[in-house]
Amino acid sequence: MSGNEIRNSAPIRLQLPLSKADLAGLRAGQEVLLCGPVYTSRDAGHARILEALRQNGELPFGLAGQTIFYAGPTPVAAGRPLGSVGPTTASRMDFATPALVDAGLIACLGKGKRSLEVVEACRRNGAVYFACVGGIAALLATHVTESQLVAWDDLGTEALRRLQLHDFPCFVAIDTCGRDLYRSIEAGERVSPSVGHLSAGDSWR
Amino acid sequence: MDHPPIVSADAVADAVRCAIAQAAVTLRCDVRAGIEKAALREESPRAQRVLRQILENADIAARDGVPLCQDTGTVWVCLEVGERVAVPGNVFTGVDAAVAEAYECGRLRMSVLRDALFDRTNTNTNAPAFCEIRFRPGAGATVYVMLKGGGSDNASRVVMLAPGAGVEGVRRVVLECVREKAANACPPLIVGVGVGATFDKVAGLAKHALLRPVGSVAARPEAAAFERDLLDAVNATGIGPAALGGACTALAVHVETAPCHIAALPVAVNMGCCAMRSASVEVIPWGDER
Numbered sequence: 411m412s413g414n415e416i417r418n419s420a421p422i423r424l425q426l427p428l429s430k431a432d433l434a435g436l437r438a439g440q441e442v443l444l445c446g447p448v449y450t451s452r453d454a455g456h457a458r459i460l461e462a463l464r465q466n467g468e469l470p471f472g473l474a475g476q477t478i479f480y481a482g483p484t485p486v487a488a489g490r491p492l493g494s495v496g497p498t499t500a501s502r503m504d505f506a507t508p509a510l511v512d513a514g515l516i517a518c519l520g521k522g523k524r525s526l527e528v529v530e531a532c533r534r535n536g537a538v539y540f541a542c543v544g545g546i547a548a549l550l551a552t553h554v555t556e557s558q559l560v561a562w563d564d565l566g567t568e569a570l571r572r573l574q575l576h577d578f579p580c581f582v583a584i585d586t587c588g589r590d591l592y593r594s595i596e597a598g599e600r601v602s603p604s605v606g607h608l609s610a611g612d613s614w615r
Numbered sequence: 616m617d618h619p620p621i622v623s624a625d626a627v628a629d630a631v632r633c634a635i636a637q638a639a640v641t642l643r644c645d646v647r648a649g650i651e652k653a654a655l656r657e658e659s660p661r662a663q664r665v666l667r668q669i670l671e672n673a674d675i676a677a678r679d680g681v682p683l684c685q686d687t688g689t690v691w692v693c694l695e696v697g698e699r700v701a702v703p704g705n706v707f708t709g710v711d712a713a714v715a716e717a718y719e720c721g722r723l724r725m726s727v728l729r730d731a732l733f734d735r736t737n738t739n740t741n742a743p744a745f746c747e748i749r750f751r752p753g754a755g756a757t758v759y760v761m762l763k764g765g766g767s768d769n770a771s772r773v774v775m776l777a778p779g780a781g782v783e784g785v786r787r788v789v790l791e792c793v794r795e796k797a798a799n800a801c802p803p804l805i806v807g808v809g810v811g812a813t814f815d816k817v818a819g820l821a822k823h824a825l826l827r828p829v830g831s832v833a834a835r836p837e838a839a840a841f842e843r844d845l846l847d848a849v850n851a852t853g854i855g856p857a858a859l860g861g862a863c864t865a866l867a868v869h870v871e872t873a874p875c876h877i878a879a880l881p882v883a884v885n886m887g888c889c890a891m892r893s894a895s896v897e898v899i900p901w902g903d904e905r
Contacts, residue, residue, distance in 0.1 A: 441661075443851040456734070484687065488679040496685050497798040499766045507662060521766075522799040522858065543767065543857040545890035546668050546802035547685040548640075548676035566737045567685075567724050579857065584801070592798060595860045 438589035443577040449478040456506040474514030491557035497521040497546030516536035523592040528591035541583035553578040620900035628709030630896035634760035635717035636893040645828040649866035662861025683890040687723040688762035690744035697754040698718035715740035768794035776880040798858035802847040805887035811873035821885035824869035842875040
């Protein structure tokens with residue numbers, strides 16, 4: 411699956427957890443629909459994951475091979491597993507992400523630009539960063555079919571939860587080659603809207 | 616001598632409760648109109664898709680009674696009272712209980728910690744609210760409530776410029792803030808800009824600027840021209856909706872100016888996100904004969 415061969419803007423449906431082959435086929439700029447499990451964690455949770463990693467030498471709660479969603483949902487409402495849920499600013503987790511990716515995390519989901527250390531960690535490990543639209547959490551919650559507490563209930567909204575996503579809309583923001591959608595847009599590079607990925611030969615560095 | 620009408624603590628608390636319930640789930644109509652207008656101008660399909668998602672989100676939130684954004688913010692309250700109205704010293708005493716009730720009943724997110732540095736545990740009520748009072752000519756009273764998300768507030772700043780930096784310096788501060796931080800603040804933005812007053816007050820000017828309706832024109836002609844210039848420059852960055860590229864990075868730039876010291880040119884930028892949540896409630900003071 412080469413991004414340069416895609417000729418329509420229809421989003422690609424991806425089943426989580428992603429395989430190495432799935433990951434390698436993704437291109438920054440592609441619109442994707444995520445199906446399957448993700449784990450919510452943000453500021454306080456990342457400090458705990460990092461602490462557990464340092465103590466035990468591996469990611470806690472089977473996070474290796476999984477996807478972390480930087481989100482703190484609102485409580486159950488409207489007959490759904492949670493009321494509203496959307497991405498928080500991903501760069502606040504930059505302090506921990508390279509270590510988590512080195513330890514086996516294969517994808518994360520949030521909003522906004524990441525540090526170059528995160529870009530490099532994705533490239534080094536064949537991991538990706540997905541970005542979704544902030545401020546549309548009522549809509550995004552309609553793409554969550556289950557929510558289950560995993561750990562750290564004392565953190566309230568920041569607890570570690572396992573969500574099941576169905577056709578959750580987002581974009582590939584950093585791919586396994588280290589291509590970066592946000593930096594490309596910043597640099598004013600042409601992002602081909604008709605094919606939904608970075609134009610061939612992009613050189614954001 | 617007649618007693619002046621009084622704005623009571625209960626009336627303020629009721630107003631805060633109503634405003635929170637409305638603002639958390641209902642997109643401001645001026646913001647909605649701004650996004651609809653932007654969608655007509657966008658050429659990029661991706662930007663159009665994002666703007667359509669923002670509109671669809673507003674429909675779902677209103678239909679299901681769920682928050683527009685999972686970050687239901689800190690509660691900021693400004694009580695504006697007419698000078699003919701008397702204010703009891705305890706006018707905000709009912710606000711924190713009203714916040715707790717509104718957040719519990721509305722199934723909103725509790726995002727407030729006990730202390731920024733020494734006790735980062737959740738209060739589990741979303742209190743305390745951050746309250747201020749202002750005075751205006753005439754009668755009546757208005758409660759303004761803003762639910763301010765962390766992402767957009769984090770993308771804000773205060774800069775103390777030298778007066779020689781002038782209009783160009785202010786412009787540079789605004790554009791640098793947008794270039795560096797817009798992606799974290801959930802564009803299309805309302806950019807609130809404060810210029811003047813003192814180090815502490817200038818941020819308040821920028822925050823109040825977010826209350827002004829999108830599409831409104833500043834009263835002072837120089838300010839109106841400066842706002843148009845800044846909006847064009849912000850949108851020329853190409854950052855676009857959700858910072859995924861496009862023509863609409865901001866729906867509006869609102870500039871509030873004030874007197875200041877001969878040595879000073881304070882500038883503040885407060886970002887408002889695409890789900891900018893605020894509401895106002897008119898309070899009829901007790902004893903008011905209107």
